[in-house]
Amino acid sequence: MKTKVTTFIIMLIFWTIMSGMFDAFHYSLGILSCALVAFFSSDLLFPDEGKPWIKELFGMICYLPYLMWQIILANLQVTYIVLHPRMLEKIDPHLFRFETSLKRPISKVAMAQSITLTPGTITVNIHDNQIAVYALTKEAAAGLPGEMERQVAKALEID
Amino acid sequence: MTIAISIFLLLGLFFFTVGVIGILRFPDFYSRLHAAGKSDSLAAVLVVIAVALYNLQDFSVGNLLVSIKILLIAVFIYVASPTATHAITKTALVIGVIPWSKGDKKS
Numbered sequence: 001m002k003t004k005v006t007t008f009i010i011m012l013i014f015w016t017i018m019s020g021m022f023d024a025f026h027y028s029l030g031i032l033s034c035a036l037v038a039f040f041s042s043d044l045l046f047p048d049e050g051k052p053w054i055k056e057l058f059g060m061i062c063y064l065p066y067l068m069w070q071i072i073l074a075n076l077q078v079t080y081i082v083l084h085p086r087m088l089e090k091i092d093p094h095l096f097r098f099e100t101s102l103k104r105p106i107s108k109v110a111m112a113q114s115i116t117l118t119p120g121t122i123t124v125n126i127h128d129n130q131i132a133v134y135a136l137t138k139e140a141a142a143g144l145p146g147e148m149e150r151q152v153a154k155a156l157e158i159d
Numbered sequence: 160m161t162i163a164i165s166i167f168l169l170l171g172l173f174f175f176t177v178g179v180i181g182i183l184r185f186p187d188f189y190s191r192l193h194a195a196g197k198s199d200s201l202a203a204v205l206v207v208i209a210v211a212l213y214n215l216q217d218f219s220v221g222n223l224l225v226s227i228k229i230l231l232i233a234v235f236i237y238v239a240s241p242t243a244t245h246a247i248t249k250t251a252l253v254i255g256v257i258p259w260s261k262g263d264k265k266s
Contacts (some may be wrong), residue, residue, distance in 0.1 A: 017231075019223040075174060075201045082181040082194060093190050093258055116241035119197035121242075122189075122248050134248060134258075136193045 001117075007045050030046035059155030063110075066151050070118050078119040081137065095124065097132045102153060111152045164212050171205030174198055188256050189248065196244035199236055207233045 011034035019030060043065075053128040081091060102108050112123040115133060178198025185191045211226040 017224055017227050020221060058186055065198045071200050075197060078181070078193065078197055079174070079177045082177050082184060091185070091190060093187070095252075095258070112245070113238070113241045116196070116244050117237065119200065120193065122192065122196070123245055124248050124252060134189055 003045070004042045004142050007042035008034055010045070011037055060130075063151055063155040067114055067117070070148070071112075074118040074120050078136070079086050091136055092138055093134070093136055095132060097130050099129050100131050100149060101129075102149065107152050107155075110155070111149060114148055114152065160212070160216060164209050165170060167205050167209035171202045174202035174205065178202065187258060188251055189258050192244060196240060199240040203236050203240075204233045207236075208242065222237060 012030065015030040015034055019026060021027070100108065102109065102111055108126055112126055112131065114125045115121050115131070120136045122134045123131060124134050169193050175198050178194050181194025181197075185194055207229055211229040214222055214226050214229065
């Protein structure tokens with residue numbers, strides 16, 4: 001019941017942002033459809049296992065500034081390489097694998113997406129605990145898993 | 160306000176330009192993907208922020224809602240772009256596109 005009400009509230013906020021119409025007719029339509037969606041599929045948004053979702057959301061919000069900062073840093077690095085006159089000497093593309101200690105699927109996905117978002121590295125595959133990464137330079141590869149894995153673990157893992 | 164918008168827009172354009180130069184200069188398929196997928200992560204978001212700010216110049220509830228929608232585009236980019244890059248890279252590896260390694264000639 002609690003999850004259904006929460007889903008309904010989230011849906012309604014989203015609907016209000018998306019619609020922008022506040023007259024009685026449109027709003028009642030919105031409430032009706034949000035209630036239907038919340039009734040039928042609230043279990044998609046809040047699966048039973050896992051951290052309480054409010055903690056998960058909070059962890060994600062704490063993680064975002066770190067991710068943004070990493071993206072900016074890495075973007076500057078790639079910009080430097082791209083504009084370097086002897087670019088071919090600077091880059092050294094190679095594939096490598098590392099073991100991750102993350103357990104939950106969602107934190108593995110968050111880790112993979114973060115790696116791909118930060119320039120210089122692309123996640124190629126995740127198999128069990130092995131993450132295959134395609135890195136543009138040695139320096140980009142050296143930072144992994146390291147700090148990013150700790151941050152993801154802090155945000156999403158159950159301890 | 161106009162100055163802030165211009166700064167965001169110009170920075171975004173700068174990183175997009177770098178992305179394009181990267182696509183042209185890098186030696187093989189995979190490193191080009193690096194350049195292509197990366198301009199998304201910072202440049203597109205900077206441009207989106209600039210557009211949202213521009214839209215907010217005369218403030219009203221309607222404009223605020225439109226700006227929030229524009230920022231939601233950035234959220235979508237952040238989810239979709241790495242997924243697409245990952246799918247393309249994996250497919251390329253599976254069908255056997257040979258990566259460039261140090262010492263090869265530029266193809």
